[in-house]
Amino acid sequence: MGNYYHTNAIYRYLDENPHPLFKFPKGNIWALIYGDKNTFHPKVLILAAGVKADEPLSNSYYEMYALLNQISHRSGVPFVTILFRTDVTQITEVAMAKRDGNFANIPLPELAKKLQSFHLEMNRNPTKKAINSESSSAYMNWQRGNLGNRMIAVDIDMFKISSQDVIERFYELKRSYFTLNQWRPFLADYNNFRVVSKLAQMSDIQFDIVYNRKTKNPCFDDPSQVRVFHVHYDQDIVISDGRCMTIHDFMND
Numbered sequence: 001m002g003n004y005y006h007t008n009a010i011y012r013y014l015d016e017n018p019h020p021l022f023k024f025p026k027g028n029i030w031a032l033i034y035g036d037k038n039t040f041h042p043k044v045l046i047l048a049a050g051v052k053a054d055e056p057l058s059n060s061y062y063e064m065y066a067l068l069n070q071i072s073h074r075s076g077v078p079f080v081t082i083l084f085r086t087d088v089t090q091i092t093e094v095a096m097a098k099r100d101g102n103f104a105n106i107p108l109p110e111l112a113k114k115l116q117s118f119h120l121e122m123n124r125n126p127t128k129k130a131i132n133s134e135s136s137s138a139y140m141n142w143q144r145g146n147l148g149n150r151m152i153a154v155d156i157d158m159f160k161i162s163s164q165d166v167i168e169r170f171y172e173l174k175r176s177y178f179t180l181n182q183w184r185p186f187l188a189d190y191n192n193f194r195v196v197s198k199l200a201q202m203s204d205i206q207f208d209i210v211y212n213r214k215t216k217n218p219c220f221d222d223p224s225q226v227r228v229f230h231v232h233y234d235q236d237i238v239i240s241d242g243r244c245m246t247i248h249d250f251m252n253d
Contacts, residue, residue: 009212009223010158010173010247019251023067024158026060028086028137031068031156033077034120035195038150042199044118045072045079048139050086067159069099070167075202078118082111084139091138112146121148154192158210169206172196175214180227180244183211190237197233207231209239210250223247 007015014022025031028050035042045068049061065081072079083095083103094111095103106114112122123146147153158171172193176183185193193209200207209229214221224247230240245253 008173008175009214009221010210010226012221013223013247017251021161021163022158022251023063023161025064025155027058029058029060029064030140031064033152033154033156033195033199034115034118034147035152035154035198036119036150037152037191040152040191040194040198042075042077042195042202043120043151044115045077047079047081049081049083050137050139051083052087053085066165067161067167070165071199071203071205072099074167074204075199077199077202080114082139084137086137091142094139108142121150122146123148152191152195154195156196167203167205169208170196170200172207172209174209174211175221176211177214177216180211180213180225183213183227184242185209185229185239193231193239194233194237197231197237200231201233211242226250228253 011024014024030046030048032046032048033042034044034046047061047064047068049057051057068079071077079099081097081101081103084091091108093105093107096106096111096114097103116122143153156170157173159167160169160171161167174183174185193207197207199205207230209231211227211229212221212223212225225244226247227242227244228250229242232238
């Protein structure tokens with residue numbers, strides 16, 4: 001089955017120029033927030049990780065586990081881990097653990113009930129089979145078919161920590177063909193931003209949107225310049241006008 005780590009210019013820059021304070025999920029790993037579309041309140045944090053039989057969990061898994069566990073402690077939002085197989089065509093169960101780290105194998109119908117216990121709306125008639133494909137993982141396909149219309153699923157793209165491993169910021173990474181001066185966050189994404197910004201407020205963490213430009217001719221995802229938008233929640237989200245800077249200045253801001 002495919003590896004769903006879809007890279008981008010900023011991830012590649014960090015792979016080539018490692019920075020100890022920036023962390024992001026690698027491999028078949030997602031740092032997810034499930035929230036309510038009406039209140040935008042985050043209901044549960046989920047570390048979803050694709051695994052193969054008899055292979056150890058990756059360093060990125062343990063890194064993301066520590067970060068989401070920290071957010072859970074700071075915000076009070078529950079945290080669970082879900083492991084799913086990527087070396088089979090279709091999954092019928094997952095391994096799930098709460099904060100104590102003790103995994104139990106759970107059939108997918110029971111997983112839906114477990115998630116409902118966090119006050120999540122689930123579809124009564126799921127439409128997606130949990131199939132691994134070249135473009136999407138079995139769990140993500142299951143998620144799209146089972147989460148109800150009142151729920152929002154959004155992932156955290158990147159984290160910045162202090163030298164004491166305390167999370168200071170998390171980031172939504174965006175890219176498009178607009179110039180840095182032209183681009184603004186799309187209204188269609190605002191509900192996702194509301195959920196993330198509420199979690200940031202509850203955790204006392206700064207939430208930023210980072211935009212870089214890609215071009216068609218030639219095709220190039222350019223990380224050298226970025227525009228950074230600060231986001232905070234005050235009755236509703238407030239997004240700054242954004243500040244353009246070099247990637248070097250961003251990494252050292």
